[in-house]
Amino acid sequence: MDFISNLFMGTGLGSILVYLCLTAAIGLYVGKLGINGVKLGIAGVLFMGILFSHFKGQAGSDPLNSEILHFVKEFGLILFIYAIGIDVGPRFVSSFRNDGMTMNLLASSTCVLGTLIAFLIFLFADVEPAVITGILCGAVTNTPGLGAAQQTLDANSAAIEQAGMGYAVAYPFGVLGIILTMLIIRGIFRIKLDAEVSDYSNKLDKGKSKKLESVEITVSNHNLFGQKISYIKSLVENELAISRIQRGDSFVLASENETLQEGDVIYGVSSTEHIEKLRMKIGNVEIGMKKEVSGALAMFNVLVTNRNLAGKTIEQIGIYRRYNANITRIYRAGMEILPTKNTTVELGDTVRIVGKRELLTDIQKEIGNSVRELAIPNTIPIFLGIFLGILIGSIPIPIPGLPVPAKLGLAGGPLIVALILGHKGRIGKLDFYMTPGANMMLRELGIILFLASVGLSSGTNFVSTIANGGYVWMLYGALITFVPIFLVSIVARLMKFNYLKICGIISGSMTDPPALEYANSLAPIPAQSTAYAAVYPLTMFLRILLAQILVLLIA
Secondary structure, three states, X not given: OHHHHHHHHOOOHHHHHHHHHHHHHHHHHHHHOEEOOXXXXXXXXXXXXXXXXXXXXXXXXXXXXXXXXXXXXXXXXXXXXXXXXXXXXXXXXXXXXOOHHHHXXXXXXXXXXXXXXXXXXXXXXXXXXXXXXXXXXXXXXXXXXXXXXXXXXXXXXXXXXXXXXXXXXXHHHHHHHHHHHHHHXXXXXXXXXXXXXXXXXXXXXXXXXXXXXXXXXXXXXXXXOOOEHHHHHHHOOOOOEEEEEEEOXXXXXXXXXXXXXXXXXXXXXXXXXXXXXXXXHOEEEEEOOOXXXXXXXXXEEEEEOOOOOOOEEHHXXXXXXXXXXXXEXXXXXXXXXXXXXXXXXXXXXXXXXXXXXXXXXXXXXXXXXXXXXXXXXXXXXXXXXXXXXXXXXXXXXXXXXXXXXXXXXXXXHHHHHHHHHHHHOEEOOEEOOOOHHHHHHHHHHHHHHHHHHHHHHHOOOHHHHHHHHHXXXXXXXXXXXXXXXXXXXXXXXXXXXXXXXXXXXXXXXXXXXXXXXXXXXXXXXXXXXXXXXXXXXXXXXXXXXXXXXXXXXXX
């Protein structure tokens, strides 16, 4: 049984793999255990790594190889960050519309306030620079920020370990503090959840001007009688996607050469912001109930998996020219897009088509509709994107007042590149689409490797640190967690923000999924998740950058 002893007491690659796997498996299980709905979540991996590392040290064994753990930690961080950027990239620009700018300002304020409090603690308390940086990252539950800070401390292994311990000590209240703030704000303002749900739903209904709707337009403009559908499409190119025409008791497909007649009713898709324009150009418009397409016509959704079509416009693909069929909607990354001839179709899109029933098989074959094809890993863009991210992250950024230039690092660089690639979708013939399952797998694998490595490399002296005054670090972490999000929540509520949106904002400002899970449990509406997604990219970037700036200011 000596080989087992060697694995658990050794320091090499085999021992590291054993501990990484055990830390991940047991840590994830522990993270799922909750008390009153509050769970450690992915942080369970971190604490299990600390526990294993502590007992390994108590047994008299040497620490695991720090260079291998460092590589695993950095590679895991890159995978995690890149997957996040690709996922939120398509929604990043749109998040700044409506009240998105205000939400991002509120969330950014928590980042700045937290960093300021950490700086003041450093000035007036006897705390090492690496420790207060780790406490800051743990208090705001931002693992990539810790990774960026540790890269800045790269020349000092002792400081890296101190930062990891500070992070681990402050992390628990970082999670609990957000939930506690939600409860306190709810009590102070005597908030009733039912009223907040109704308020959000009412405002959502009023703001649906860009939501796509099925419309029925009775043709009454005499100038259009006898005109071909191709002409009508050019007349309302950006306002209406035509699917079919009702003529008497039957439906005919709106093919390019079909001519309009008096009494025709055009069925199609538009948004309510275009209703008046359509009424003036064509005739009376009604928001129609979704009706089943029957008879010779059929309506079906097709998944775009043909890589040769990705990046081409609807005009270039030419479905409407070669088949008796029209594309009426495009679904992409949770959004509905009104198709025009110049609309680009991307890999992974779902297009809704209305056409002759017997053409279904041919159209599906041309567009793809193969989940298996889409599931084939598209790995070249991943490594290319990471490569570009590392290059960007290595560029020195001179900041007045700092002794040395800051860098986006291995966390910030890949994040920025991934956001851009996720938003663009493609560069030339290279598409950066990643299936939701693949993205989640890459993200989970990355954060698990990172947290397990942090725990295993920081846990040797963890218990002794707490016993020798480390409990004070918890108090510092609690201040950094609670004060900024409490003040921002008060301000947001005084600005008449919906309470459920506030919960999403402060969860996103702390980039904390467990807090979002709790917020989502308060009410079955998307207010919390939408706010979280709107502020997450910017605050993630700020957390990474501010952690580095703090190190450079005080180290």
